[in-house]
Amino acid sequence: GAGVSQSPRYKVAKRGQDVALRCDPISGHVSLFWYQQALGQGPEFLTYFQNEAQLDKSGLPSDRFFAERPEGSVSTLKIQRTQQEDSAVYLCASSLWRVGGTETQYFGPGTRLLVL
Amino acid sequence: AQKITQTQPGMFVQEKEAVTLDCTYDTSDQSYGLFWYKQPSSGEMIFLIYQGSYDEQNATEGRYSLNFQKARKSANLVISASQLGDSAMYFCAMREGGGFKTIFGAGTRLFVKA
Numbered sequence: 001g002a003g004v005s006q007s008p009r010y011k012v013a014k015r016g017q018d019v020a021l022r023c024d025p026i027s028g029h030v031s032l033f034w035y036q037q038a039l040g041q042g043p044e045f046l047t048y049f050q051n052e053a054q055l056d057k058s059g060l061p062s063d064r065f066f067a068e069r070p071e072g073s074v075s076t077l078k079i080q081r082t083q084q085e086d087s088a089v090y091l092c093a094s095s096l097w098r099v100g101g102t103e104t105q106y107f108g109p110g111t112r113l114l115v116l
Numbered sequence: 117a118q119k120i121t122q123t124q125p126g127m128f129v130q131e132k133e134a135v136t137l138d139c140t141y142d143t144s145d146q147s148y149g150l151f152w153y154k155q156p157s158s159g160e161m162i163f164l165i166y167q168g169s170y171d172e173q174n175a176t177e178g179r180y181s182l183n184f185q186k187a188r189k190s191a192n193l194v195i196s197a198s199q200l201g202d203s204a205m206y207f208c209a210m211r212e213g214g215g216f217k218t219i220f221g222a223g224t225r226l227f228v229k230a
Contacts, residue, residue: 042209
């Protein structure tokens with residue numbers, strides 16, 4: 001079945017490099033979320049898209065983090081000038097409807113980012 | 117500000133027995149949703165169950181039930197008849213009615229013993 005896919009699954013970057021993480025949500029899903037999960041912690045919300053509109057980016061930790069979803073389907077999370085504290089698993093999730101109520105978020109397998 | 121607290125870093129349960137995973141939350145909103153997710157060692161987050169703040173009955177989904185005590189702001193997950201495949205991390209999460217942000221607790225690691 002076509003679930004949420006993310007690429008790459010693993011990324012090693014040198015400190016200072018820029019990285020781009022891709023999320024392919026389930027086809028037709030309106031809502032898309034990005035989360036950051038540090039080792040041994042729960043996911044932390046980064047940003048939310050409803051179609052192509054970024055309605056909440058309050059969780060982005062700094063202006064080095066940027067996300068887009070230009071055509072309302074695939075999304076890219078970009079991290080500029082990576083730092084060691086950016087090392088984490090980045091999870092993408094999508095849901096069929098707009099946020100609210102009982103909608104189920106379907107998560108991708110995540111991208112594990114290691115910054116050396 | 118919204119907050120989720122899971123006070124059990126790890127739990128052990130014997131196969132076929134029931135287990136309760138604790139979750140308390142804090143919010144000033146009257147409208148909110150509570151979620152439980154399972155994260156196996158593979159890393160994928162799997163939705164288990166949802167409870168709305170206005171739902172009068174506790175949510176149930178197969179072997180999962182949510183013990184919702186609104187006055188105490190608790191939303192404990194009960195897994196009945198534990199199976200070896202239930203061994204995983206379990207996260208409680210909440211979203212306030214007017215917002216887009218879902219916040220997660222720190223998780224509880226469940227170990228099911230044969």
